[in-house]
Structure formats: structure tokens, C-alpha cells
Amino acid sequence: MSVTEPHIVDRARAAGWIEVICGSMFSGKTEELIRRLRRARIARQSTEAFKPAIDNRYAEDEVVSHDATAISTTPVHTASQILLLAEDVDVVGIDEAQFFDPELVEVCQQLAADGRRVIVTGLDQDYKGQPFEPIPQLMAVAEHVTKLHAICVVCGGPANHSQRIVAGDDRVLLGATDAYEPRCRNCFKPHPVEVDRDHLEALNLDALDVVKRDSTAASSSDDPNQAKETMEEPASSPSNE
Numbered sequence: 001m002s003v004t005e006p007h008i009v010d011r012a013r014a015a016g017w018i019e020v021i022c023g024s025m026f027s028g029k030t031e032e033l034i035r036r037l038r039r040a041r042i043a044r045q046s047t048e049a050f051k052p053a054i055d056n057r058y059a060e061d062e063v064v065s066h067d068a069t070a071i072s073t074t075p076v077h078t079a080s081q082i083l084l085l086a087e088d089v090d091v092v093g094i095d096e097a098q099f100f101d102p103e104l105v106e107v108c109q110q111l112a113a114d115g116r117r118v119i120v121t122g123l124d125q126d127y128k129g130q131p132f133e134p135i136p137q138l139m140a141v142a143e144h145v146t147k148l149h150a151i152c153v154v155c156g157g158p159a160n161h162s163q164r165i166v167a168g169d170d171r172v173l174l175g176a177t178d179a180y181e182p183r184c185r186n187c188f189k190p191h192p193v194e195v196d197r198d199h200l201e202a203l204n205l206d207a208l209d210v211v212k213r214d215s216t217a218a219s220s221s222d223d224p225n226q227a228k229e230t231m232e233e234p235a236s237s238p239s240n241e
């Protein structure tokens with residue numbers, strides 16, 4: 001993947017800036033955050049990554065991508081803690097921003113005004129396809145916005161959505177391939193759907209199986225996703241069909 005990276009720090013600048021990396025689950029947000037922080041460290045800048053303490057899926061003190069790339073991180077309970085902990089940091093990384101309180105926007109603004117490069121990643125939409133605060137607000141004030149896409153596991157198109165594949169209507173529901181899969185706008189349903197369990201096991205065992213399935217699913221009439229998308233169809237739910 002090649003992503004254009006905003007220009008690296010000019011130390012004489014009075015102000016820093018905000019970079020937002022957003023997109024669906026599995027789109028490479030965490031990998032891109034890790035890449036940018038590593039490059040900054042090579043350039044002898046001090047870096048620190050923060051994540052919300054709620055996100056303990058893989059490790060308490062690491063940011064880990066779905067491809068198992070990892071860097072150490074500091075878990076925080078509130079956005080304002082970042083201000084205290086990032087006092088001597090040139091480049092501040094913030095992962096899973098959708099789990100922070102709205103105050104994160106002001107925290108990022110203060111850090112940037114204080115001369116820091118702030119790199120924030122997060123989901124721009126929830127499982128219903130609704131904007132996931134505070135990412136939209138951060139996109140509005142950021143100097144740079146990078147929107148990434150995964151590959152739709154149904155048709156192979158650009159996945160802009162995170163399809164929930166387990167029951168539950170809480171907005172916050174942690175998970176990975178056990179609970180979500182990336183889908184394009186045509187294949188996405190704004191409510192949880194049931195998918196074939198064999199398919200999930202294949203996803204966990206070997207990502208290449210996803211590619212094999214993509215190429216057959218688009219033309220197959222017995223696609224397990226299309227056949228089973230019947231879990232919870234809320235009457236009031238907005239539909240994109």
C-alpha cells in the first residue's frame with residue numbers, strides 16, 4: 001500500500017498539525033499509524049502512541065494491527081490524559097479515536113497549537129453506517145485526512161463499511177473478524193447479519209482464503225452471505241438497499 005504522507009516536521013514551525021487516518025475496519029489505519037510513527041522515530045523525533053484503555057483486544061500496552069504488526073502504546077481513560085502524558089513528545093499518535101470522549105478534538109487542537117504533529121486514526125462510520133464521533137469533527141479541523149479502504153469480502157470492491165456479523169445493537173462492541181467484516185456500499189447492510197461460520201474460520205486461518213472467496217462470491221448464487229442476511233432486520237433501521 002502506498003499512502004501519501006504529509007510532509008515531515010519543520011522544527012522552526014510555531015504550530016504543529018493534525019493528520020486523520022480513517023476508514024472501515026481492516027482498511028490499514030493502524031498499519032499506517034505505525035508506519036508514520038516509525039518513520040518519525042528514524043528522523044530522531046520523540047513519538048508516543050495512545051489508545052483508549054477500553055480497547056484491550058490484543059494487548060494492554062500495544063497498538064496491534066490485524067496483520068499483527070505492533071508498537072508499544074500508552075492506554076488512557078480520557079482524552080485529557082494525553083495532554084499530560086505527551087508533554088515532551090514531538091509526534092503524538094492516537095489509535096481508535098472513536099472510543100474517546102468528544103474532548104479529544106480540543107486535546108488534538110491544543111497539541112497542534114503547541115507545535116506537535118498529531119496523527120489520529122479511527123472509524124469514520126459505525127456498524128449502521130452513521131458518522132462515528134469524534135472522527136467527523138477531527139476531519140473538519142485536521143490539516144490532512146487520509147481515507148483508507150479494505151477489500152469487500154463479498155465482491156472484492158472498495159470496502160467503506162464495517163459489517164457487524166454478530167447480534168447486538170450497542171454502538172460499542174469490540175471485535176475483529178469474529179464480529180465484523182469489511183464491505184463495500186453495495187454489499188453493506190446497516191444492521192447485524194449472519195454469515196457462514198466456516199467462512200469466519202477461513203478468515204482467521206488464512207487471509208488468502210478471503211481473496212479466493214471474493215472471486216467466487218460475486219458471481220455465485222449460493223453465496224453464504226447473500227443467503228443468510230436475515231439476522232435482526234429492525235423496522236426503524238435506515239436501509240441502503
Ligand SMILES: Nc1ncnc2c1ncn2[C@@H]1O[C@H](COP(=O)(O)OP(=O)(O)O)[C@@H](O)[C@H]1O
Binds near residue numbers: 024028029031
Ligand atoms: N478484507 C480485507 N481487506 C484488506 N485487508 C484485510 C482484510 N481482511 C484482513 N485484512 C488485513 O488487515 C490488515 C490491516 O489491518 P489494520 O491496520 O489493523 O486495519 P484497521 O486498523 O484499519 O482495522 C491488512 O494489511 C490485512 O492484512
Ligand SMILES: Cc1cn([C@H]2C[C@H](O)[C@@H](COP(=O)(O)O)O2)c(=O)[nH]c1=O
Binds near residue numbers: 024025
Ligand atoms: C463498526 C464498529 C466497530 N466497533 C469496534 C470493533 C473494533 O474493536 C474497533 C475497530 O477496530 P479497527 O482497528 O478499526 O479494526 O471498533 C464498534 O465498537 N462499533 C462499531 O460500530
Ligand SMILES: [Zn+2]
Binds near residue numbers: 183186
Ligand atoms: Zn461488495
